[in-house]
Amino acid sequence: MQKLPLNQVLEGDCIDLMNRLPAGSVDLVFADPPYNLQLAGDLHRPDNSKVDGVDDAWDKFASFEDYDRFTRAWLKAAHRVLKPDGALWVIGSYHNIFRVGAILQDLGFWIMNDIVWRKSNPMPNFKGTRFANAHETLIWCSKSKDARVTFNYDSMKALNEGLQMRSDWTLPLCTGGERLKNGDGEKAHPTQKPEALLYRVLMATTRPGEVVLDPFFGTGTTGAAAVRLGRHFIGLERDADYATLARARVSGLTQAAETELLVTPSKKTEPRIPFGILVERGLLAPGQILTSPDKRHTARVRADGTLISDRHRGSIHQVGALVQGAPACNGWTYWLFEAKKGKLAPIDLLRQQIRDEMASA
Secondary structure (H helix, E strand, O other), X not given: OOOOOOOEEEEOXXXXXXXXXXXXXXXXXXXXXXXXXXXXXXXXXOOOOEOOOOOOHHHOOOOHHHHHHHHHHHHHHHHHHEEEEEEEEEEEOOOOHHHHHHHHHHOOOEEEEEEEEEEOOOOOOOOOOOOOXXXXXXXXXXXXXXXXXXXXXXXXXXXXXXXXXXOEEEEOOOOHHHOOEOOOOOEOOOOOOOHHHHHHHHHHHOXXXXXXXXXXXXXXXXXXXXXXXXXXXXXEEOOHHHHHHHHHHHHOOOOOOXXXXXXXXXXXXXXXXXXXXXXXXXXXXXXXXXXXXXOOOEEEEOOOOOEEOOOOEEOHHHHHHHHHOOOOOOHHHHOEEEOHHHOEEEOHHHHHHHHHHHHHO
């Protein structure tokens, strides 16, 4: 198999460059394509200063048909280079994201989520003719309907202080020291994305060591986030000035230690440990008393791995639900055992002890 140009910025047309890469070779594609903003004339602030918007040639297309042909071509190339269980993210505004979404589906991609990036510091609508455009949309999709994409659900929940991560993300625009400048002190790239946005995307849908391809690399935000998180990147960029800035940006970055790159594993991927194994291993003894968190209920462990209370018998989950009069119960977190120095702890700690031993082995 052809060797991948890992952690390199390649200059040229992204479609041509993707077609040169081996089929099924990358884990994730993140794309920030031209938005085709269709801007006409200059935009000025109330003080008559000019807004530094997107007026570059790379964002101009003769018609919607031309833009659709371009979109279909690069998405087709991205689909080919993705692994069977690979995924793609694309970001856009109301100018283009709906056209991109339709073409994604036409090519066989399967949409997992759309994410609203709510900008905490958006540019006002200076003319007062429309709502202030305060968000952009990201589409996350798998290569096919049957693909089993990576989603680090528990890590996203941990990142969000224990709450399930939602599909609306409030993050600021790229400003201050993060914004790259050219030799004249002006913005080097008009649509540079905040690194926090790419950090979240890669944290959610890749694993350390995987390969992320960005066909519109710009000044290298995807590469910077990839390096920080211990992922490999391939950056494709046709503008030589942007490519030079991107190379300089990623060359000065260092990867965190391997242990710090570990993410919270999904409980769905952990080996199943029946409660009876704790009794077999002697971590709990037949007849040992388990207690509820509020200390109102107790149950005794039986030799076959079931529990018995004053009125109920069954599994740790069944008895936990019955004593509470609840429809269901996670017995692993509900029942407490007497640990060191008489302190109570969830029996889930004993299950995790066995899982850790299995992982070490």
